[in-house]
Amino acid sequence: MTTPATPAHPVVELREVRKEFPGGSVAVDGVSLTVAAGTVFGVVGHSGAGKSTLLRLVNGLEEPTSGSVLLDGRDLAALGERGLRPVRREIGMVFQQFNLFRSRTVLGNVLYPLRLAGLDRAAARARAEETLAFVGLSGHGGRYPEQLSGGQRQRVGIARALATRPKVLLCDEATSALDPQTTGEVLALLRRVNRELGVTILLITHEMEVVRGLCDRVAVMEDGRVVESGEVYDVFARPRHPTTAAFVRSALHSAPQGPLLERLRERHPGRLVTVPVVDGAPAMDALAPLLRGHGVDFAFVHGGVGEVRGRPLGSVTLELRGEEAAVEAVAAGLAAASGTSAAPAASGTSAASVTSIASVAKAGGVR
Ligand SMILES: Nc1ncnc2c1ncn2[C@@H]1O[C@H](COP(=O)(O)OP(=O)(O)OP(=O)(O)O)[C@@H](O)[C@H]1O
DSSP: OOOOOOOOOEEEEEEEEEEEOTTSOEEEEEEEEEEETTOEEEEEEOTTSSHHHHHHHHTTSSOOSEEEEEETTEEHHHHHHHHHHHHHTTEEEEETTOOOOTTSOHHHHHHHHHHHTTOOHHHHHHHHHHHHHHTTOTTOTTSOGGGSOHHHHHHHHHHHHHTTOOSEEEEESTTTTSOHHHHHHHHHHHHHHHHHHOOEEEEEESOHHHHHHHOSEEEEEETTEEEEEEEHHHHHHSOOSHHHHHHHHHHSOOOOOHHHHHHHHHHOOSEEEEEEEETTOSHHHHHHHHHHHHTOEEEEEEEEEEEETTEEEEEEEEEEESOHHHHHHHHHHHHHHHTOOOOOOOTTSSSOOOOOOHHHHOOOOOO
């Protein structure tokens, strides 16, 4: 008999948190979320959605107007400035612009929080060097930040944040100032921080690629509210809120829309159908038998399949060619298999329409 796994305890918890600034601007409006120990939680949203304020509420730099923020079960507001100090040491911060001391060496930057925490010189140095080795910067301790690339600077930023062995790492757009390749390297490092050191990570970003590459769970914020949240694969595969769907489209091969769809229609006079590829959903399996059964030919015209959290996800758009009734039957069969209904045929063209990913088509409420 197997013992059911005990759910990880919450490291960060927001309960109905509202933050209103003097002048009436409401940056965070009734947000509740839970970041379980050992997980990576992403908050995604456009500029002004309230992400930075949310992070500042978690590290105690802002106090909620109402509601509560708990770190490992302790309500930050109840601690007072004195009580907050040791709790802040359990939090590491990683910033978009790295925020390193330019006048200190790499080693000096990593030593700083350790000396502040009261470690003696030898212990601090050993810890700093160990942490620099973990982030792949052994031998760089004597260099200055301006002698490093952006990716190396962020590694120093991460080493500095990790040096005091925090329980939770808060990442504020940690990769937004980096090119795509360096972003990938920093995300891989943060994954190691989570998996090998067991550090819980709460990150804010406006890039769905970051969520896709790193997070276990995600919350989508808009106008201070969480409009959708859930397991990353589920949110990618079946986004329910239009804002989420738009974020997902930015990171995936999704059903073509707008001018792209018009161009595809011009190039491909046959019927266009988009087949979602979702782990466990039958649409792709239905494709070959339907085409064979109805004697319909096809061409791939758009899309592709990638991976989210190690599971396949994407969509492919096909042009179906053949007898009108046979093409119609294939399109209907695919729509049935993917749980979608075909969009109405575009007027004035040969019955061209696109079945859209079911989940994108269904705008819904908060999960
Ligand atoms: N100190 C402040 N005083 C007044 N209004 C503020 C303050 N800080 C943030 N706001 C407002 O709260 C809202 C949310 O801002 P916040 O910076 O948290 O959003 P964000 O999602 O992090 O955006 P960005 O990515 O641009 O930083 C904005 O309308 C902003 O103008």
